[in-house]
Amino acid sequence: MTGGSGVTGRSQSSLAGLLIRVFAWLPVTFAIWYVTAPILLWPAAFLAELIGRVTWADIIRGVEQARAELTFATTLKAGSAGAQGGEIVVGVDLLLYSFGLPLYAALVLAAKEPGWPRRLFAGYAVLMPFVAWGALADFLKSIAITMGPQIASQTGFVAWQREAIAFSYQFGALILPTVVPLVAWVVTHRALLERLRSRPGAA
Amino acid sequence: MLRFFVTFIVLQVALFAAELTPWAQQYFVVPWTDALATISAWLLTLFDPNVAASGKVLRSTVNGFAVSIEAGCNGIEATIALVAAICAFPALWRDRLVGLGAGIAAVQGLNLVRVISLFYLGQWSMKAFDWAHLYVWQALIMLDVLVVWLVWVRMLPRADVAGGGRSGPAAGSPAPASA
Numbered sequence: 001m002t003g004g005s006g007v008t009g010r011s012q013s014s015l016a017g018l019l020i021r022v023f024a025w026l027p028v029t030f031a032i033w034y035v036t037a038p039i040l041l042w043p044a045a046f047l048a049e050l051i052g053r054v055t056w057a058d059i060i061r062g063v064e065q066a067r068a069e070l071t072f073a074t075t076l077k078a079g080s081a082g083a084q085g086g087e088i089v090v091g092v093d094l095l096l097y098s099f100g101l102p103l104y105a106a107l108v109l110a111a112k113e114p115g116w117p118r119r120l121f122a123g124y125a126v127l128m129p130f131v132a133w134g135a136l137a138d139f140l141k142s143i144a145i146t147m148g149p150q151i152a153s154q155t156g157f158v159a160w161q162r163e164a165i166a167f168s169y170q171f172g173a174l175i176l177p178t179v180v181p182l183v184a185w186v187v188t189h190r191a192l193l194e195r196l197r198s199r200p201g202a203a
Numbered sequence: 204m205l206r207f208f209v210t211f212i213v214l215q216v217a218l219f220a221a222e223l224t225p226w227a228q229q230y231f232v233v234p235w236t237d238a239l240a241t242i243s244a245w246l247l248t249l250f251d252p253n254v255a256a257s258g259k260v261l262r263s264t265v266n267g268f269a270v271s272i273e274a275g276c277n278g279i280e281a282t283i284a285l286v287a288a289i290c291a292f293p294a295l296w297r298d299r300l301v302g303l304g305a306g307i308a309a310v311q312g313l314n315l316v317r318v319i320s321l322f323y324l325g326q327w328s329m330k331a332f333d334w335a336h337l338y339v340w341q342a343l344i345m346l347d348v349l350v351v352w353l354v355w356v357r358m359l360p361r362a363d364v365a366g367g368g369r370s371g372p373a374a375g376s377p378a379p380a381s382a
Contacts, residue, residue, distance in 0.1 A: 099338040174280045175219055178345035197357045
């Protein structure tokens with residue numbers, strides 16, 4: 001950190017300008033994300049359904065998307081063992097796992113780099129599997145942990161699998177939605193980062 | 204570049220897994236979260252006497268509205284991301300420590316603003332509270348992490364970044380040329 005005095009005024013204003021433009025874009029991108037979520041998040045819903053129905057075919061009977069909510073219909077029965085209860089349905093809010101999209105979009109639009117539509121689409125494509133991850137982990141956490149032992153016992157998950165589900169849920173809810181967009185942005189804007197870092201006399 | 208990202212991801216997962224252990228929860232996360240609530244209450248009482256903290260709960264003594272600081276709202280995950288990003292980037296440990304000190308202070312400072320703003324936002328409108336709590340502030344805190352990291356990287360001595368650092372990998376600059 002000893003080289004701070006070498007920072008140019010131009011690069012300082014570049015970073016400040018970038019930040020100002022991000023803040024200008026954020027309300028716009030958040031509004032677009034919220035309004036278009038049913039369409040925007042369809043690929044994530046599709047992925048979650050595909051992976052869910054292939055991997056846990058004995059548990060998941062069907063998956064439906066209504067606006068930004070994904071509903072998992074299961075073969076699990078409510079009520080005590082032996083009693084005839086209704087089938088368990090679990091709802092997952094996709095917005096909880098996709099708020100990184102407007103952040104990524106605001107960063108891309110604020111950066112104003114050539115080929116920004118391509119960068120926007122690349123980030124969108126990268127983020128979708130992680131939204132699906134969050135949704136699936138949320139569903140699994142509900143049936144394996146949150147809904148109690150009566151439901152969990154029907155899933156057949158053993159202790160280490162419940163631990164893995166808990167970790168996947170926490171990671172998918174607390175880390176991935178915010179870290180993945182930033183990583184995607186850094187990867188797609190390496191040239192900009194290099195310019196922001198440039199100094200007099202440097203290459 | 205690849206080395207930076209692999210190190211970043213490994214550190215991110217390892218630190219997050221460590222945070223979830225009962226030991227870390229008992230001796231670090233819970234005391235940290237309680238301290239956050241206490242500091243928030245202390246700051247608030249400077250201009251609003253009707254605020255009290257109990258454990259991780261911040262409460263209005265006037266209308267009973269309370270917010271509980273939970274995982275994801277205590278700034279620890281954002282701090283983990285910053286620590287992973289700074290430690291993964293090639294630099295001298297001296298520079299990393301300066302970056303970590305200033306960066307963690309910046310992230311936690313903004314997190315205090317988040318907690319306090321949510322406390323008042325919730326008393327005004329629960330819909331606004333939910334939006335800010337679940338989406339907007341999450342994004343802003345991570346944006347803070349990115350900005351802090353960018354500022355730190357830009358302030359690194361050039362030789363440090365270019366591979367001259369004693370503790371850094373030889374070609375870890377995010378520049379396309381060295382990727």
